[in-house]
Amino acid sequence: MPRGPGDDRAPGRGGGDGLVSEGSCGADARRDRPRSPGAAALMLLLPATMFHLLLVARSGPARLLGPPPYLPGPEALWSPQMLLLWFTWLGLQAALYLLPARKVAEGQELKDKSRLRYPINGFQALVLTALLVGLAVSAGLPLGALPEMLLPLAFAATLTAFIFSLLLYLKALVAPASALAPGGNSGNPIYDFFLGRELNPRIWSFDFKYFCELRPGLIGWVLINLALLMQEAELRGSPSLAMWLVNGFQLLYVGDALWHEEAVLTTMDITHDGFGFMLAFGDLAWVPFTYSLQAQFLLHHPQPLGLPMASVICLINAVGYYIFRGANSQKNTFRKNPSDPRVAGLETIPTATGRQLLVSGWWGVVRHPNYLGDLIMALAWSLPCGVSHLLPYFYLLYFTSLLVHREARDEQQCLRKYGLAWHEYCRRVPYRILPYVY
Numbered sequence: 433m434p435r436g437p438g439d440d441r442a443p444g445r446g447g448g449d450g451l452v453s454e455g456s457c458g459a460d461a462r463r464d465r466p467r468s469p470g471a472a473a474l475m476l477l478l479p480a481t482m483f484h485l486l487l488v489a490r491s492g493p494a495r496l497l498g499p500p501p502y503l504p505g506p507e508a509l510w511s512p513q514m515l516l517l518w519f520t521w522l523g524l525q526a527a528l529y530l531l532p533a534r535k536v537a538e539g540q541e542l543k544d545k546s547r548l549r550y551p552i553n554g555f556q557a558l559v560l561t562a563l564l565v566g567l568a569v570s571a572g573l574p575l576g577a578l579p580e581m582l583l584p585l586a587f588a589a590t591l592t593a594f595i596f597s598l599l600l601y602l603k604a605l606v607a608p609a610s611a612l613a614p615g616g617n618s619g620n621p622i623y624d625f626f627l628g629r630e631l632n633p634r635i636w637s638f639d640f641k642y643f644c645e646l647r648p649g650l651i652g653w654v655l656i657n658l659a660l661l662m663q664e665a666e667l668r669g670s671p672s673l674a675m676w677l678v679n680g681f682q683l684l685y686v687g688d689a690l691w692h693e694e695a696v697l698t699t700m701d702i703t704h705d706g707f708g709f710m711l712a713f714g715d716l717a718w719v720p721f722t723y724s725l726q727a728q729f730l731l732h733h734p735q736p737l738g739l740p741m742a743s744v745i746c747l748i749n750a751v752g753y754y755i756f757r758g759a760n761s762q763k764n765t766f767r768k769n770p771s772d773p774r775v776a777g778l779e780t781i782p783t784a785t786g787r788q789l790l791v792s793g794w795w796g797v798v799r800h801p802n803y804l805g806d807l808i809m810a811l812a813w814s815l816p817c818g819v820s821h822l823l824p825y826f827y828l829l830y831f832t833s834l835l836v837h838r839e840a841r842d843e844q845q846c847l848r849k850y851g852l853a854w855h856e857y858c859r860r861v862p863y864r865i866l867p868y869v870y
């Protein structure tokens with residue numbers, strides 16, 4: 433049953449990383465009230481920020497906080513060829529998604545006690561895309577020209593996100609109540625369009641949210657990075673060390689996400705949040721066009737980077753990755769099989785649900801060690817761009833606020849799920865992300 437704005441019977445959590453839905457510790461009444469002005473503002477602000485970043489990255493002064501160097505006219509944004517290119521990309525990724533998978537995984541249990549099945553072939557899609565792009569480049573495809581097309585491509589992606597979210601909203605009108613997400617069904621159309629109504633919208637076995645979260649955006653991000661590297665090589669004879677580092681670090685991150693694709697099935701994006709504008713825009717436009725900002729900046733603002741500094745930055749990325757991967761793998765291994773010898777010796781807290789909480793190992797250092805590792809890596813991605821500009825640090829700033837908000841949402845859910853046991857965990861592990869600081 434869709435909820436009315438004042439109806440407090442239905443599940444009381446909004447969702448999403450879009451910061452409109454709920455306060456971390458706010459009163460329930462405040463949390464449950466849909467905030468359509470906030471949702472509407474974000475629907476304008478997020479694309480505007482993305483275009484601002486794209487424009488500023490290529491401008492001489494590259495000032496994050498200054499005005500954009502110019503306002504692009506419709507001809508700079510709208511291009512039927514770029515729209516076609518964008519749809520070709522989506523079509524290619526959809527075709528790769530449909531190829532036979534090495535494994536089919538089951539998702540979390542749904543309201544109606546069923547479980548959906550998901551193909552685990554994201555890494556295969558990355559490798560096949562790399563092979564196809566490699567073949568196309570050797571046959572003469574000018575990949576180095578892609579950076580000049582970022583504005584119209586980002587516009588095509590934004591347009592797609594709006595239209596796609598509208599179709600998802602309409603599809604949810606005929607979906608059974610059990611298919612709806614706990615947030616995003618307030619009855620306020622703007623708010624619900626933004627957060628997304630249906631939890632796992634699908635046509636046959638094609639799962640739109642799972643597909644979008646891991647394929648076109650993430651793989652598109654590393655492809656844009658590669659194109660920027662190639663254009664730098666064309667312009668300056670060879671890619672800079674800074675560009676190599678940014679490409680290498682981010683490829684490792686994307687490769688890791690696709691290699692551990694199954695882990696995404698337990699994230700709140702898949703298990704809790706509806707699929708609406710926020711995730712559609714985030715996955716399709718925000719990730720490829722803003723996460724590639726450091727490489728965009730480097731193309732237009734070459735930075736000298738010596739080997740000693742590059743080694744320090746590599747070490748920072750390695751430490752971040754070690755924590756990120758160690759923490760994620762420890763939790764995933766424990767959740768799959770608590771008797772696995774790699775985690776069997778860890779100290780745990782029992783909970784009333786029958787599940788246990790790790791209280792030693794990485795999860796005994798802080799309550800979100802994986803976020804800590806992720807943030808350390810984010811720093812390592814910005815450092816090759818030097819310290820003369822704030823722009824390359826945008827990702828670190830945005831990501832810090834995203835993870836702080838996400839951490840607050842997750843803690844609320846865990847408190848709900850585990851009650852007293854979660855209080856005990858918080859007592860034993862008092863810091864959230866950064867030991868002795870936060």
Ligand SMILES: NC(=O)C1=CN([C@@H]2O[C@H](COP(=O)(O)OP(=O)(O)OC[C@H]3O[C@@H](n4cnc5c(N)ncnc54)[C@H](OP(=O)(O)O)[C@@H]3O)[C@@H](O)[C@H]2O)C=CC1
Nearest residue numbers: 699700760763767788789790791795802803806838842846
């Ligand atoms: N680059 C990007 O833009 C983004 C990256 N990320 C990354 O994605 C990854 C996934 O993040 P996210 O989905 O937010 O959540 P997490 O992987 O941190 O999972 C949180 C869940 O872990 C379980 N958990 C928490 N504490 C413990 C414990 N002590 N012992 C055992 N289980 C515990 C709980 O679920 P339960 O008990 O039900 O198992 C909790 O809900 C992270 O590495 C994050 O950094 C996330 C968002 C954006």
Ligand SMILES: CC(C)CCC[C@@H](C)[C@H]1CC=C2C3=C(CC[C@@]21C)[C@@]1(C)CC[C@H](O)C[C@@H]1CC3
Nearest residue numbers: 449450478645689699701710713714715718719
């Ligand atoms: C546009 C908004 C401000 C926010 C949009 C948020 C999305 C971009 C992110 C929400 C959760 C994400 C996750 C990942 C990418 C970013 C989004 C989609 C990962 C796939 C990144 C790689 C990690 O290994 C797993 C992440 C899961 C969550």
